[in-house]
Amino acid sequence: MSYRSTVARQPESLADTLAAAKTELAGMDLTPLASGVTVVTGIGASYAAAVVVAAELQRRGQRAFAVRSGEMMAGYDIADVVIALSHRGRSVETVEALRKLPKAKSLAITNDPESPLAKAAKYHIRLNNGSDATPSSTGYTATLLAAGLAVDAIYGESGTDWASLAAKTTxxxxxxxxxxxxxxxxxxxxxxxxxxxxxAAIGTADGASLLIREAARLAASGYETRHYLHGPMESMDASTGVVVFGDTRELPLAQNLDAIGCPTLLVTSSTAIQDTGKLTVVNVPASDNLILRGVIDIFTAQLLAAELSDAAGLTDVKFRYKQTDTKILDQAA
Known part of the structure; x- marks a missing residue:
């Protein structure tokens, strides 16, 4: 399927994943994962999702942080619990991260219960997002949804209305x-x-920059808001662009960028500012649950990546660089 068509079918993808994950979780006790230091890991877009999940765990008072899977391959004993994210469950680095931490309790979230990552983990939750394209859209959002449900199962219900997500997506x-x-x-x-x-929006920003790089082959990078104020934004001007996610310091940041003529997209639940000059505002529903907000925030970036891909004449063009050592092949699983 095309990138745009997979982006468009996310209400169905998320509804299907919600049903599948809830069914699996109904027969699973994840409370053993509730104690100790938790690492959420992944590679590529899955690492961006890991940052979102770790932020929600921190909001709920847990000692948790995100680590790229490649940084865990040395096998240092850094966590009591590992939540491993990989859409297909075949990323070499994420599988190796679990194998190198055999004493850690582990949960994998993939779309294949027979995948190497699912088999390496003690617990597994299956995605049911259907087909995905390059860049990933349904795989990313379904992973976040399943992770949100898993966090509720581990630490207790958060009161999040996951059932309304499909309608909010539309x-x-x-x-x-x-x-x-x-x-x-x-x-x-x-x-x-x-x-x-x-x-959590650090992960969303990272995921958005990856979408832009993959879809439009534009140089794009993700930054934390306060860090961005300390120098990185100085290179931005009328020839660049900035995508900002957030509701607090992000608002004056977006206005600062607009003031110097830098095209800026602000994705926010705040209604304090509107479109003006080079600033475009997309308002989204607020959410205390940072994983739910992470799903909601990425939709605008997915659509922007599609627009930039079309403008560059790269609609649904495949990756140029073929890697031979990043996925575990079926015959080697």
Whole structure:
């Protein structure tokens, strides 16, 4: 399927994953994962998702942090619990991370219960997102949804209305789509695009920058909001663009960028500022649950990546660089 079509079918993908994950969790006791230091790990887009999940664990008072799977391959005993994210469950680095920490209690979230990662973990939750494309859309959001359900199962219900996510997805995608003609005009031909957010939105910013790199082959990077104020934003001007996620310090940051003529997209639940000059605002529903908010925030970035891909003449173009050592092949599983 095409990238745009997989982005569009996320209401169905998320509804299917919700049903599948809830069924599995009903017969599973994850409370042994509730104690100790927790690492959430993944590689590529799965690492971006790991940052979102770790932030929600911290919000809930847990000692948790995200670590790239490649950094765990040395096998240092850094965690009591590992939550491993990989859409297909075949990322070499993430599988090796679990194998190198055999004493840690582990949960894998993949779309294949027979995958190497699922078999390496003590517990497994299956995604049911259907087909995905490059860049990943349904795989990323379904992974976050399943992780959110798992966190509730481990630490107790958060009161999050996961059942309403599919309807919210349709609403947010529709609202964001209305802004895409303006964004396509302002963001085309950028020499670089930065993506910025704080807390869980650091992961969202990282995921957004990866989407832009993969879909449009534009130089894009993710930054934490406060770090961004201490120098990195100085290189941004009318020839670049910035995507900002957040509701607090991110608002004046977006206005600062607009003031110097830098095209800026602000994804926020705040209604304090609106479109002006080079600033485009996409309003999204607020959520105390940072994983739910992470799912909601990425939709606008997915659509922007599609616009930039089309503008660059790269619609659904495959990756140029073929890697031979990043996935465990079926015959070696």
């Amino acid at each position: 609403e947010v995608q529709s609202h964001a789509a209305e802004k895409m003609p303006r964004l396509a005009e302002q963001f085309r031909n950028r020499r670089a695009i930065d993506c910025v957010g704080a807390g």
